[in-house]
Every structure is written in C-alpha cells, then in structure tokens.
Amino acid sequence: MIGSVAASQARQAVSAASRVVVKVGSSSLTTAEGGLDPTRLDSLVDAVAARCAAGSQVVLVSSGAIAAGLAPLGVTRRPRDLATQQAAASVGQLALAHAYANSFGRYSLTVGQVLLTADDVVRRSHYRNAQRTFSRLLALGAVPVVNENDTVATEEIRFGDNDRLAALVAHLVGADALFLLSDVDALYDGDPRKSGARRITEVSGASDVDGVRAGSVGASGLGTGGMASKLAAARLAASAGIPVLLAGAADASRALTSADVGTAFAVTGPRLTARRFWLGHAADATGRLSLDDGAVAAVVDRRRSLLAAGITGVEGTFEAGDVVELVDLSGAVVARGVVGFDAAELPALIGRKSGDLPAEQRREVVHADDLVPLPAR
Ligand SMILES: Nc1ncnc2c1ncn2[C@@H]1O[C@H](COP(=O)(O)OP(=O)(O)O)[C@@H](O)[C@H]1O
Ligand SMILES: N[C@@H](CCC(=O)OP(=O)(O)O)C(=O)O
Numbered sequence: 001m002i003g004s005v006a007a008s009q010a011r012q013a014v015s016a017a018s019r020v021v022v023k024v025g026s027s028s029l030t031t032a033e034g035g036l037d038p039t040r041l042d043s044l045v046d047a048v049a050a051r052c053a054a055g056s057q058v059v060l061v062s063s064g065a066i067a068a069g070l071a072p073l074g075v076t077r078r079p080r081d082l083a084t085q086q087a088a089a090s091v092g093q094l095a096l097a098h099a100y101a102n103s104f105g106r107y108s109l110t111v112g113q114v115l116l117t118a119d120d121v122v123r124r125s126h127y128r129n130a131q132r133t134f135s136r137l138l139a140l141g142a143v144p145v146v147n148e149n150d151t152v153a154t155e156e157i158r159f160g161d162n163d164r165l166a167a168l169v170a171h172l173v174g175a176d177a178l179f180l181l182s183d184v185d186a187l188y189d190g191d192p193r194k195s196g197a198r199r200i201t202e203v204s205g206a207s208d209v210d211g212v213r214a215g216s217v218g219a220s221g222l223g224t225g226g227m228a229s230k231l232a233a234a235r236l237a238a239s240a241g242i243p244v245l246l247a248g249a250a251d252a253s254r255a256l257t258s259a260d261v262g263t264a265f266a267v268t269g270p271r272l273t274a275r276r277f278w279l280g281h282a283a284d285a286t287g288r289l290s291l292d293d294g295a296v297a298a299v300v301d302r303r304r305s306l307l308a309a310g311i312t313g314v315e316g317t318f319e320a321g322d323v324v325e326l327v328d329l330s331g332a333v334v335a336r337g338v339v340g341f342d343a344a345e346l347p348a349l350i351g352r353k354s355g356d357l358p359a360e361q362r363r364e365v366v367h368a369d370d371l372v373p374l375p376a377r
Contacts, residue, residue, distance in 0.1 A: 004202055004204045004266070006204040006266035006267075007201075007202030007204050007264045007265075007266045008202075008264075009243075009266065010202075010243040010244075010245075010264040010265060010266040010267070011245070011259045011260065011264045012259075013176065013177060013243045014176075014177035014178075014179065014243050014244070014245045014259045014264070015258060015259040017056065017175070017176035017177035017243075018055070018056055018057065018176060019056065019057045019058075019138070019173065019174060019175045019177075020051065020056055020057070020058055020059070020175055020176065020177045020178070020179060020256075021058075021059045021060075021061060021166055021169055021170040021173065021175045021177075021178050021179070022048060022051075022058055022059070022060050022061070022179040022181065022252075022256070023060075023061040023062075023063075023162060023163060023165075023166035023178070023179065023180050023181065023233075024044055024060070024061070024063065024064075024181045024182075024249055024252075025063050025064075025162070025163075025181070025182045025183065025249070026063040026064045026066070026067040027182070027183040028040060028044070028181060028182060028183050028249030028250075029041050029044070029062065029063070029064040029067070029068070029096075029249075030064055030067040030068055031071075033071060034067060034068075034070035034075070034076070035070070035071035035072065036064070036068045036095055036096065036099055038099065038103075040249065041099050041100070041103055042103050042106075043250075043252065043253075044181070044249060044252050045100065045103040045104055045106070045107075046252075046253065047252035047253040047255070047256045047257075048060060048104075048143065048252075048256065049104065049106075049107040049109055050253065050256065050257070051256045051257070052107075052109060052143065053107070054257075057138045058143055059134065059138070059143070059144045059146060059169060059170075059173055059175065060100075060111075060143060060144070060146065061146045061147070061162055061165060061166040062096060062100070062146070062147055062162075063147065063162045064092065064147075065088070065089040065092040065093035065096055065147055065150055066078065066079075066085050066088045066089045066092055066150060067088075067092065068088075068091075068092030068093075068095045068096050069087070069088030069089055069090065069091035069092025069093070069095070070088050070092070072091050072092075072095070073087065073088060073091055075088060082154070082155055085150065086151050086152075086153075089150035089151050090150075090151040093115070093147060093150070093151065096145075096147070097111070097113050097145065100145050104143055109141075109142075109143055110141065110142045110143070111142060111143045111144075111145050112137045112142040112143070112144050112145070113144075113145055113147075114130075114133065114134070114137070114144050114145070114146045114147075115146075115147055115148070115149035116130065116146060116147075116148060116149060116159075116165065116169075117148065117149045117152065117153050117158075118153070118158065118159050118284075121168050121172065121278070121282040122282055122283055123284075124275075124278060127172065127274075127278050127282065128274075130172060131172055131173070131274065134169075134172065134173045135173070138173070146165070146166075146169055147162065148160075148162060148165055161229045161233075163180060163229040163232070163233035163234075164229060164232065164233050164236070166178060166180065166233060167233040167234075167236045167237040167240075167242075167281075168281065168282055170237050170242050171237070171240050171242065171272070171274070171277045171281075172274070175242060176242070176243075177242065177243055177244070178233075178234070178237045178242050178243075178244045178245075179244070179245050179246075179247065179255055179256065180230050180233065180234060180244060180246045180247075181247055181248065181249040181252055181255065182227075182230060182247075182248065182249060183248065183249065184227070184248060185199075185247065185248035185250070185251060185261065185262060186199050186200065186201065186246065186247065186248070186261075186262045186263045187199075187200045187203070187209075187212065187214070187227065187230075187231065187246055187262075187263040188200065188212075188227075189211065189212050189213070190212070190213045191213065191215045191227075199263075200212070200263055201262075201263055201264065202263065202264050202266070203234070203235075203238075203263060203264070203265045203266065204266045204268075205266075205268055206375075209231065209235070212231065214226065214227035214228040214230070214231045215227055215228060216228040216229070230246060234246055234263075234265045235265070235268075235375075236281060237265070238265040238266065238267050238268045238269070239267075239268050239269040239375050240269060240271065240272050240277050240280075240281070241267050241269060241270055241271030242267065242271075243264070243265060243266060243267050244264070244265035245259050245262050245263070245264055245265075246262050246263045246265070247261045247262025247263070248261070248262065268375065269375065272372070276372050279336055279337065279370070279372050280336050280372035280374060283323040283336070285316075285323050285324055285325045285336060286316055286317065286318040286322045286323065286324065287314070287315055287316025287317065287318040287322065287324040287325070287339070287343055288313075288314075288315040288316055288324060288325045288326075288327055289306070289311050289313070289314055289315075289324055289325070289326050289327070289339070289346075289365070289366075290311065290312045290313035290314075290315075290327050290328075290329070290331075291306070291310050291311060291326055291327065291328055291329075291334070292310050292311075292312050292329065293328070293329065294310055295307070295309075295310025295311065296310075296326075296328045296334055298310065299326065299334070299335055299366075299368075299371060299373065300334050300335060300373045303368055303371075303373070304368055305364035305365075305366060305367050305368040305371070306326065306337065306364060306365045306366040306371065307354055307364060307365060308346075308349040308350050308351070308352055308354070308357065308361075308365050309351060309352060309353050309354065311346070311349075311350040311351065311365060312329070312350065312351065314343060314346045314347055314350060316343060317343055318339060318342070318343045319342050319343070320339060320340055320341050320342050321338060321339070322338070322339055323336055323337070323338055323339075324336065324337065324338075324339045324366070326366070326371075333374060334373060334374060335371055335372060335374055336371075336372055336374065337366035337367075337370050337371035337372065338366065338367075338370035338371075339365060339366055340363060340364060340365055340366065340367065341361075341365060345361070346365070349361055349365075
C-alpha cells in the first residue's frame with residue numbers, strides 16, 4: 001500500500017494502541033427486517049475479545065437500540081417520531097445489553113452498560129463524573145458498552161449521532177485510537193452505491209477529503225448520520241490527537257489486529273487536555289462573539305486573549321463563566337472559550353481599546369488559557 005508516512009503511522013498507532021474505542025453502527029448489528037443479528041454481533045465480539053486478550057482495554061460504543069427494538073414491537077419501519085423511537089430504544093437497548101453480556105460471556109468478559117445523554121458531556125461536572133465511571137470500569141477489567149440514553153433523551157438534548165458520541169468518548173476515556181466500524185468497508189470520494197466512487201485509504205489532512213461527498217443517509221435506513229457523521233467524527237478525533245480507522249464491521253478482526261483495512265486518519269493536532277477538549281468540542285455554547293480580522297489572527301494564529309477592541313457583535317444570553325463561540329466576519333466559528341463578562345455588559349465595551357475602559361472592566365473578554373481555536377471545518 002502506497003501512502004503518506006503520517007497515515008501509515010496512524011495504522012501502526014491504532015494497531016498498537018493500549019486503550020481503544022470501537023464504535024459499531026446499527027446497520028452492522030441488525031437485520032433489514034429489524035431485530036438483532038446474533039451472528040454479526042458475535043463476530044464483532046470475537047474481534048473485540050481478541051483485542052482484549054492481546055492486552056488492550058476496549059470501550060465499545062454500540063448503536064442499534066432503536067433498530068433492535070422495532071421487530072419485537074411489531075414496528076416495520078424506522079419511526080420518525082421521538083416517542084416511538086424512545087419506546088423502540090427501551091426495548092432494543094435491553095436486547096442489545098443482554099446479547100453483549102452473553103456474547104462477551106463466551107470469553108469470560110464482563111460488560112458494563114453506560115448510557116449517556118448530551119448533558120453528561122456538555123456539563124463539566126458530569127463530564128468528570130463519566131470519566132471516573134469509565135476509568136473504574138476499565139480498571140476492574142470490564143468492557144464498557146456505551147450508547148446514548150435514547151429512552152430519556154429529548155429532541156433538544158440528543159446527540160442523535162453515535163459517531164460523534166464515540167469521538168467524544170474516545171477523548172473522555174483517554175483512548176489512543178478510535179475505530180469506526182460500519183456496513184461500508186472504507187470512506188469513498190462519493191456514495192459507493194453509485195458507480196465510479198473511489199476508495200480513500202488514507203486521510204492525513206483536510207486536502208485528502210476536499211471534494212468528498214459523504215451522504216447523510218446510510219444504505220440500510222437503520223443508522224442515523226450516514227458517512228457524513230463518520231467523517232466529521234473521524235476528523236474531530238484526529239484533530240484532538242487520536243488516530244482513527246474507519247472500516248467495515250465485517251473486517252473487524254483485521255481492523256483490530258493488523259489495521260490493514262479501511263481508511264486510516266492520521267492525527268492532525270496535538271492531544272488536548274480534557275478541559276480544553278471539553279471546551280472546544282463538548283461544552284454547550286450559550287452565545288457568540290463576532291470578531292474582526294485582527295482579533296481572529298490574534299486568537300487563532302498568535303494564541304492571544306480576546307480583547308473588547310476586536311469584537312464587533314454579541315449574540316445570546318450568557319453570564320461570565322459560560323462557554324461562547326467566537327466567529328469571524330463570515331460567520332464561521334474559529335474558536336470557543338469561557339467568556340469573562342455577562343452578555344448584558346459587553347455591548348458598551350466592544351470595539352473599545354482597553355485603555356479607554358473603566359479600570360474594573362479593563363481585562364480580557366476571553367482569556368487565552370480559556371480559549372480553544374478550532375480547525376477550519
Ligand atoms: N463517501 C462515502 N463513503 C462511504 N460510504 C458512504 C459515502 N457516502 C454515503 N455513504 C453511505 O453511508 C453508509 C454508512 O452509514 P450508516 O448506514 O449510517 O452507517 P452506520 O449504521 O454504520 O452508522 C454506507 O453504507 C454508504 O452507503
Ligand atoms: N442511539 C441510537 C443510534 C444512533 C446512531 O448514531 O446510529 P448509527 O448511525 O447506526 O451509528 C440507537 O442505539 O439506536
């Protein structure tokens with residue numbers, strides 16, 4: 001295989017990683033009629049158990065609750081309304097947990113179910129609580145099996161996308177690799193259901209995925225985000241220092257051992273501390289500050305604090321200590337950070353030089369230590 005050094009290093013890194021997150025999609029665990037496919041679930045578990053036996057700690061993020069709950073409830077098509085999805089998830093998650101407990105039991109491995117809501121990662125205290133739970137489960141030798149808590153998640157607080165959840169969990173547990181397993185064997189430059197789509201084996205940076213058309217609806221109609229959410233999640237993890245392998249669930253065994261299948265994503269940024277990752281990617285932003293070009297260059301390129309002089313607009317209702325997005329003049333989010341003023345105070349300050357401000361307001365609007373520049377999306 002010819003490829004960039006960074007991507008081949010990524011394959012080595014995911015192959016050798018000691019703590020990994022493996023995410024599997026609904027379409028790889030369930031049948032077209034609805035209901036779990038025990039054969040495919042067992043072969044995924046075979047691959048995960050082999051990786052555990054080789055000395056790695058594995059966190060499994062498994063979709064499939066809604067899809068698995070449809071057949072037992074006599075529902076023939078994936079429901080669109082939240083209440084039926086929640087009912088299906090309630091039935092399906094139980095079936096999923098039961099199937100995993102039995103299947104991992106074949107290897108004398110104990111599973112622990114972790115159902116997360118968005119609140120568990122957007123609130124800093126909940127984030128740390130989840131970290132402690134994972135850390136203890138792993139220390140005790142269990143395999144955490146994670147899903148969104150679909151049964152109670154409301155439309156407003158849903159992730160709705162386990163690819164993103166898996167990237168967040170990978171950082172939260174301090175994983176050294178993320179595997180995204182799906183019903184397609186790799187990333188393609190266009191929908192592989194159409195002819196002419198070209199397989200992409202390595203992604204070392206944004207230019208490798210320029211022009212890639214990643215659909216947001218999967219072939220099976222069982223999953224939620226299609227390839228678009230996988231690509232976004234892989235890039236998110238890679239930007240936070242975690243190499244990613246996107247591969248077919250049918251190739252799980254090779255993916256988790258030699259990693260010589262699928263698409264490898266090389267890391268594109270340094271490993272962030274838990275707090276900076278939370279701030280940049282998980283926290284809920286409650287407002288927006290618009291920045292002029294000089295301020296964008298200062299905070300993004302020179303990693304300086306944001307001062308009132310470079311702010312051109314304020315949106316949202318927030319208090320000092322909340323997380324806000326910083327946007328450039330085109331409206332693109334360039335950074336996120338903890339704001340030092342209430343929203344009500346800022347309109348009187350913006351655009352003014354520090355020296356012109358009253359002494360008690362002469363401070364950074366967002367301090368450099370509380371600010372995380374984001375890669376261009
Ligand atoms: N550029 C692309 N590369 C690969 N697959 C794509 C692409 N665009 C769309 N797809 C479709 O996305 C599907 C995977 O998404 P989905 O079914 O939601 O997966 P999962 O259930 O594993 O989360 C593939 O089966 C494929 O048909
Ligand atoms: N939490 C949902 C799955 C959401 C999701 O992202 O599904 P998928 O696209 O199959 O990974 C469930 O268990 O049904």
